[in-house]
Amino acid sequence: MKSNGKRNTGLTINQKQGLTGWFFLLPAALLIFAMNFYPMLQALVLSFKTGIGNNQVWGGLDNYARLLQDKVFHTAIINNFFYLLIQVPVMLVVAIILATLLNKKDLKCKGLFRTMIFLPCCTALVSYSIIFKTLFAYDGYVNTVLTNMGLISERINWLGQVSTAKVIIIIALIWRWTGYNMVFYLAGLQNIDESLYEAARIDGAGPVKAFFKITVPLLRPTILLTTIMSINGTLQLFDESVNLTNGGPANSTLTMSHYIYKASFEYNPQFGYAAAMSYVIFILVAILSFVQMKVGDKR
Amino acid sequence: MRKLKNAGCYIFLTIVSVISIFPLYWMIAAATNNSTDILGGKLAIGTNFANNLTKLLEQQNVGRAFGNSLFYSCILSLLSLVVCSIAGYGFEIYHDRVKDGLMSVLLLAMMVPFAATLIPLFKLFTGMHLQSTWIAYVLPTISTPFLIMLFRQSARSFPMEIIEAARIDGLSELRIFFTIFIPTMRSTYAAAMTVTFMNAWNNYLWPKVIMMSDKSQTMPMLVANLSVGYSIDYGVLMLGVLICSLPTGILFLILQKSFANGIVGAVKG
Numbered sequence: 001m002k003s004n005g006k007r008n009t010g011l012t013i014n015q016k017q018g019l020t021g022w023f024f025l026l027p028a029a030l031l032i033f034a035m036n037f038y039p040m041l042q043a044l045v046l047s048f049k050t051g052i053g054n055n056q057v058w059g060g061l062d063n064y065a066r067l068l069q070d071k072v073f074h075t076a077i078i079n080n081f082f083y084l085l086i087q088v089p090v091m092l093v094v095a096i097i098l099a100t101l102l103n104k105k106d107l108k109c110k111g112l113f114r115t116m117i118f119l120p121c122c123t124a125l126v127s128y129s130i131i132f133k134t135l136f137a138y139d140g141y142v143n144t145v146l147t148n149m150g151l152i153s154e155r156i157n158w159l160g161q162v163s164t165a166k167v168i169i170i171i172a173l174i175w176r177w178t179g180y181n182m183v184f185y186l187a188g189l190q191n192i193d194e195s196l197y198e199a200a201r202i203d204g205a206g207p208v209k210a211f212f213k214i215t216v217p218l219l220r221p222t223i224l225l226t227t228i229m230s231i232n233g234t235l236q237l238f239d240e241s242v243n244l245t246n247g248g249p250a251n252s253t254l255t256m257s258h259y260i261y262k263a264s265f266e267y268n269p270q271f272g273y274a275a276a277m278s279y280v281i282f283i284l285v286a287i288l289s290f291v292q293m294k295v296g297d298k299r
Numbered sequence: 300m301r302k303l304k305n306a307g308c309y310i311f312l313t314i315v316s317v318i319s320i321f322p323l324y325w326m327i328a329a330a331t332n333n334s335t336d337i338l339g340g341k342l343a344i345g346t347n348f349a350n351n352l353t354k355l356l357e358q359q360n361v362g363r364a365f366g367n368s369l370f371y372s373c374i375l376s377l378l379s380l381v382v383c384s385i386a387g388y389g390f391e392i393y394h395d396r397v398k399d400g401l402m403s404v405l406l407l408a409m410m411v412p413f414a415a416t417l418i419p420l421f422k423l424f425t426g427m428h429l430q431s432t433w434i435a436y437v438l439p440t441i442s443t444p445f446l447i448m449l450f451r452q453s454a455r456s457f458p459m460e461i462i463e464a465a466r467i468d469g470l471s472e473l474r475i476f477f478t479i480f481i482p483t484m485r486s487t488y489a490a491a492m493t494v495t496f497m498n499a500w501n502n503y504l505w506p507k508v509i510m511m512s513d514k515s516q517t518m519p520m521l522v523a524n525l526s527v528g529y530s531i532d533y534g535v536l537m538l539g540v541l542i543c544s545l546p547t548g549i550l551f552l553i554l555q556k557s558f559a560n561g562i563v564g565a566v567k568g
Contacts, residue, residue: 020472021393028386029405031442036408039419046418098315101308115555116316119323122548125501126519127540130526131322134329134533141325144340179319187562228409236412238504243523257414257504264418265508271418278415286410 040282047276052268063276073277075251076259079166083255084234087170092226095178099185100215114186118179125176129243132172133159162252165245169253172240177233181226188222189215224292231288235281256281326544329537337533351534358535359521360513361542368518369546372499375437379495380488382442387450388476392462402451409444413504421508431515436506440498446491453487453561454480489554490561497547518543 011019050059067073098117102110120128135141136158143155158164192214200210216223238257241247247254247262256277264274329337332345355361390402416439424435457480465475481488503519510517522539525531551558 017393017472018395021389021395021398024389024393024472024476025386025398025401025447028382028442028447029401031382031438032405032408032444035420035439035442036411036416039416039423040411042419042422043415094315098312101312104305104308106305107308113312113316114559115552117312117319118551118555119548120319122497122551123323123544124519124522124540124547126503126523127326127544128322130522130536130540131326133526134536135322135325139338141337141340144338148340175318175322183559183562187559190563232409232412236414238414239501242503243526257412260414260417261504261508264421271422275415275418278412278417281412282410282415285412289410 043275043278046272047279049272050270051272052270056272059272063273066273067276067280072251072254073256073259076254076256077280079252079254080235080237080256082166083170083173083237084231087173088227088230088234090170091174091178092181092223092230094174095181095226096185096215096219096223098178098182099189100211102182102186103189114182118183120176120178121180123176125239126243128172128176129240132168132175133244136168159245160249162249165249165253169240169244172244173234173237177230181230184222184226185219188219192218228289228292231292232285235285235288326537326541329533330541332534334531334533337537347534348538351532351538354532355535355538359525359539360516361518361521361539363514364516364518364521365542367515368500371433371436371517372496372546374433375440375499376492376495378437379441379443379446379499380491383446384450384481384484384488384491385476386442387447387452388454388480390447391451391454392457392459402447405447406444417504417508420505424509431510431512435509436502436515437499439505440502446495449491450484450487453484457483486557486560488561489557490559493551493554493558496550500547 046056047063048058048060049056050062051057101107102114123131137143138155138157138160140158142158143152146152147155156164158168196214196218197210200214205213236257237255238261241253241255241258242261245253247258260274260277260281263270263277325342328342328344330351331348332341333347333350336345336347390398420439424430424438429435461479461483462475465479466472470478501519502517503523506517506520507523510520522536522543525536525539
């Protein structure tokens, strides 16, 4: 790409630069097509086939009909939405409050607080799942402390009961991801002009009013970004379901991705059926992202 | 009045910080104690660290798994940063209608759940006999819409005059990118590096599927294996968990300042 003016091949400088741009973005674009879009199409074709392992025959809509009957899959969808509806709002609200507090001018030790709150994000997903599994085990730390303090008379089987197992997963998720989202809000807050808050204060608006009238509207793009990332992440939960509860008890914490993994790689591999399930996730993610963007873009 | 309000802030932030730190402290303490003490609720740093380490190294090939994870994650982050940053730069600096359109199409890939591409990718890589190789580990996630967008956004704030001046000086477009853009955007690169390395290191579903040989086992896989079974030695397990969290933790502590600055540049309008 030498900008050698004399041996011009008939292209203007603008065209030449446009071409350079294509060379720059081509590797990334091709990889996304080869590793995302193309497999996506293959999965669509696969979802119309039935059979075990590599013996696949055309089955039309059989897999999709089977999905409607599959109780385990329904449970997995409900589980994912349960996590989504409780965990995402709580986490994002806490993250935005933390960011607002850490953005206060007259607060000391900001850096220390920020680092401590972000640290959970540095643990590997497998690691933190195991930490929580061990803390909440039947003979684990939480039970030991609670019994020693006399708060409970009998050890609670946190991960062995349907109701508590779900709650533990949500607590673990909030612990792991709140700091991550907080960093995005902190970054967004840096771009808000301080004078807006000054003006609001002079007009007699308290901190709560300033939060709802200035912070929240101006953070809208960041809120949109974090919401889409969190929804996307929650619908694709895998590591936690596998390592914290192994989907149990009785599939009550099983997620869609975990079920797809089980259908594809455990017992008899049913690739076609798993592909059909994965399309359900795709459609759910797409619809939710679309709704988010429509709602979030309103100005 | 004002002081009182801030007191509330400090109390709230302290509580959140303690909740954030406690499980991590507990993990470190547990790595230095034996199973009985851990289950008994001991919180102090113990003396069983060397013993746990010996047992862990006897049971599992930690060196190999750690080395694998480090190797795969470094290659993946490096390739990913180069490929995505040059693409983001290309999309922004040379943008025209067609390129903007292509960018919107690529962003759709953000909605593609990994589970949906899992089986075709598995067939693709096993078909080419690339299972258990680093190529299979890195190729699916080198190029991500998120990173391209991050660099496109930060290229937007890069002054066009500098590029013009460099062109007049006779620098090629590629040289401008490597010798001017990259050094100027250090904090964006640090942010991208942190996110990419963490994702690469944490990767679990894909390696669990495609890294089939023992030789290619990664650290998260090793730790997950430690945690199943009837008699779990919690001291050994927590030491494994701790080792698995060290690289990402250290990387973050080193890069945290630039990480925060890089995200600021990325979420800007």
